[in-house]
Amino acid sequence: MKNILLFITILLSSSSMACLNCIIEQFAELKIDKDSGAFSQLLTIVDCNCHYPSLNAQALCSIPEETRSELDELITDNAAMPKAYLSQISPLSPISPISPQMEYQFKKHIEAIDDQELRSWLCNCNGCEQIANKLFLLKDYSYFHYILCHTIIKLRHQCPTNNCVIPCDSLDENAATLPTIKNIITKKIKKLIRDNRPGTVIKYLYPFSRIGRNMAENQELESSPTIHYELCSGNKVSDSLSDAFAVLYMSKGERYNFNCNVISDNKLIDCLHLSYWWLSLEELKYEAISSKERIAKCQDIHSASRLQKPFVQNECPSEGIYFELNKLPEAIWSIATMLTQEQEQRYFLCVGEHGMGLRIKKNKANNIIICYYDPNDTLRHKKMIFHTADDLKSLRCDDFWSATDWEVYFERSYTVGFLHSVETKNLQKDCRVVCMGNLSAELISLLSEYGHYGHSGASFDFEDLGKSTQKEFLSGKNAHGEPALCVACKNGHLESVKALIKAAHNSNLEPDVKKNLLAGKTLPGTSALYMACKNGCYEIVKELVSAICGSDFNFDIAAKEELLAGKSEVGSPALYIACAKGRHDIIATLCSAICSSDCNFDMAVKAELLAGKTANGVPALYIVCQNGGTEDIKELLSAMCSSNFNMAVKAELLAGKLANGTPALYIACEERCYDIASILLSAICSSDFNLDMAVKAELLAGKTANRCPMLYVACENGRDDIVKILLEKVCSSNFKLNLAVQEELMAGKGFALPPLNVALRNGRSETVEVFLNAVLSSYLDLAAKERLLAAKTECGIPALKTAIDFGVIQAVYVFIDIVKNSNDLPEDVKDRLLNPYKLLCKPFHSNSKKSCILL
Structure with missing residues (x-):
């Protein structure tokens, strides 16, 4: 009976399903009582092999009653081989230690045999080939060597070819005993190691x-x-x-590393992209990425939202498990214990900046199956199968990556990793967050980066820590020197920002340290506020500004000025980047804080903050005019006029000049931002700023660095739309400009050529028409209109003669037609404008033919 049960045990683990059921059915006639303790123990062994769902266990109910005591004894002897061992013994599994009793028993009877000798016993059918392969794989382990030899003998009558020549053919199958097996095996067995104890x-x-x-x-x-x-x-x-x-x-195949070796749509395909693609697969096949060319063309990678950004801004992974590296098995175990049958969960496994993929599944038999993907081994994955979730506790990081890989993948020593689900949530409270291991700055950094800091599963008490430790942990700097607050602001994680601000406030650190924590500057010097403004995180900006200006931290004026400036590493302030990104809500929040009584800044500080100049002198107003944000410029102008600045400061802010002297109005017109130009022109002439006439004239001229008026540039380039806007605003009665200032602006005073002269010379007929109509409809006196229409150079040459000399026939026609048909000009003025000579005939080039004009 011992041999029978031992035989059944090995069949459960290493024989084919067809043979297994066939052999079990042979014992049906032995009639075992299914209510006996022996049968219960036997079924326990059978149940361990539940990965064979079609096992005919009911056939075991017929073992005779007289064998119960022998069965009990055998099962007791095999207690050293736990149930899980029996279910995991297969050609794919390593071999477990055996008890001293079993070792002693089989050492006496087993010797190794030669591979060729064994193969000569078998035929070439598939079943025998499988048996041989199993034996060869396990040939160095005497215990299983015996069992497999025994199995071959028991199965010799099951071979469909009946060609197997197994020694001792006359051996009675039911009478096989250990001494008989001893006679079959001739070579001495290798001594088993008995020193395998915990931790070895x-x-x-x-x-x-x-x-x-x-x-x-x-x-x-x-x-x-x-x-x-x-x-x-x-x-x-x-x-x-x-x-x-x-x-x-x-998995099969050779090792290839395509990670960070492919550019697609000008984006580098890195480990996170490959891991995301792998996690999205239903079947683990790699044809789609089997070469660099295929990776570049892979539509699944192209269409992945994480190709642009592996982790979407403002969203948190729905599940995040953060662990010290020695806690990785515990982290996986915590996931496995929550799985239901046939449920699979997919996770990013990240350590440092290296992202990998992990699939964890529980099958029908409650076995845990883990598939691990390393993008540096692009076309393969590892597979691990565990009998129960508790078996996961023996996992180590070495089972995933080797020490050699560690040195290659990671530039520095990391102590914390994380598992993130593929799904994301908009609200932190809807996520599941678990932290395993000791509190560290690296852990705080990771939690903040992915929006999980502040969650109930990631809340920490810093008050009992020393000040230096509090400072280190609250800074939470990552490998690049970025503080936790800066990273949370960059990624738009509001709840994490709130929690970090609260933790800094509740700490017993000095005010200067708290100021540095709230600044959240990177090693190069970029502040957290700048990051939040750059990424358009309005709610985060509100939280930071509230903390800076509020009474909780009670910062002094200098600290508030530095924090509200929120400069980047190159000296660009937060207000500037908000204007560059077109976030009028953030602009309004910053301007309101700068002008508020909570900060109580003096005029010079307010002016500097509202100017928002970069290190090379580009003001915030200039970049708004360049980008065309109408709401943005309204917020800026509102803040400028609401402050009690003197006229010189207001003029400087409204000019918005570059370091070379180019004003904001010029760039607005140059970029065809007509709404912006109109708003800025109205602000210059409005009573809110209360500028004197000379300042208004200077601002409205919009002169470039070489003192060239904006109107001249527009006429030169034929920008009739800009000319129309400028002249309408200059001549508008709402602006209340005196006539002398209007004439100076329209004449382009201070520059060599009048605007109308250059428009005629360059043949800008539409611009000429707009200019003439604006002059004729203005409130200027007749003499001023004649001077503007003549548009003489410094040498006294009128614009019409210049146009005739340059042969721009169409522009000349427009000029003559408008002047001749004007009802606002008397005949003598028309004669002076149109008849500098009694008869002027000049050759013109129009369609390669000569023509003349009779004036």
Whole structure:
């Protein structure tokens, strides 16, 4: 009976399903009582093999009653081999230690045999080939060697070819005993290691799968991976504390590394993109990325939202488990214990800046199956199978990546990693967050980066820590020197920002330290407020500004000025980047804080902050005029006029000049931002700013760095739309400009050529028409109109003669027609404008033919 049960045990683990059911059915006639304790114990062994769902266990109900005591004794002897071992024994699994009793029993009877000798016993059918392969894989382990030899003998009548020539053919199958097996096996068995105790390492000759073994042989590897385990089995059921080792093998194929080797749409395909693609697969096949060219064309990678940004701004992974690296098995275990049957969860596994993929699944048999993907091994993955979730506790980081890979992948020593679900949530409270291990700055940084800091699963008490430790942890700097607050602002995680501000406020640190924490500057010097403004995080800006200006921190004036400036590493202030990004809500918040009584800044500080100049002198107003944000310029102008600045400061702010003297009005017209130009012109002439006439004239001229008026540039380039806006505003009665200022602006005073002269010379007929109509409809006196229409150079040459000399026929026609038909000009003025000569005939070039004009 011992042999029968032992035979059944090995069949449960290593035989085919068809043979297994066939053999079990042979014992049906033995009639075992299904209510007996022996049958219950036997079913326990069978149930361990629940990954064979079609097992005909009911056939075991017929074992005769007289065998119960013998069955009890055998099961007790096998207590050293726990249930999990029996379910995990397969050609893909490493071999577990055996008890001293079993070792002694089989050492006496088992010897190794030659591979060729064994193969000569079998035929070439598939079933025999599988048996041989199993035996060859496990040939160095005497216990299983015996069982497999025994299995071959038991299955010889099951071979469909009946060509197997197994020694001792006359051996009665039911009478096979250990002494008989001893006569079959001739060579001496290798001594088993008995020192395998908790915490030691067992080295195996081959990797754990046939594929892995073949790879090792092809690559001429001298040793295989090592397996660490925690506990060995005892000799009694109560002492059998260890579980089976995991089945661990690599998927087929050779190692290729395409990570960070492909550019797609001008974006580098890195480890996070490849991991995201792998996690999105339904079947783990790699044809779509089997070459660099295919990766570049892979539509699944192209269409992935995370190609642009691996983790979407303002969203948090719905599940985040953060762990010290030695807690990785515990992190995976915490996920596995929550799985239901046939449920699979997919996660990013990240350490440092290296992103990997992890799939964790529980099958129908409650086995845990883990698939691990490393983008640096682009076309393969590792697979691990565990009998139960508790078996995961023996995992180590070495089972995922080797020490050599660690040195290559990671430039510095990281202590914290995380598992993130693929799904995301908009609200932090809807996420599941778990932290495993000790509190550290690296942990705070990761939690803040992905929006989980401040969650109920990631809340910490810093008050009992020393001041230096509080400072280090609250700074939470990552490998690039970016503080936790800056990273949270950059990624738009409002709840994390609130929690970090609150933690800084509740700490017992000095005011200067708290100021630095709230500044959140990177190593190059970019502040957290700048990051929030750059990324358009309005709510975060409100929180930061409220903390800066509020009474909770009670900063002094200098600290508030520095924090509200919120400069980048190159000296660009927060207000400037908000204007550059067109965020009028953020502009309004910053301007309101600058002008508020809470900050109580003096006029010079307010003016400097509202100017928002970069290190090379570009003001915030200039960039708004360049980009065309109408709401943005309204907020800026509102803040400028509401402050009690003197006229010189207002004029400087409204000019918005670059370092070379180019004003904001000029760039607005140049960029065809007509609404912006109109708003700025109205502000210059409005009573809110209360500028005197000379200042208004200077601002409205919009002269460039070389003192060239804006109107001249528009006429020169034929920008009749700009000319129309400028002249309408200049001549408008609402602006209340005196006539002398109007004439100066329209004549382009201070420059060599009048605007109308250059428009005629360049043949800008439409611009000429707009200019003439504006002059004729203005409130200027007749003499001023004649001077503007004559548009003489400094040498006294009128614009019409210049146009005739340059041969711009169409512009001349427009000028003559408008002047001749004007009802606002008397005949003598018309004669002076149109008849500098009694008869002027000049050759003109129009369609390669000569023509003349009779004036």
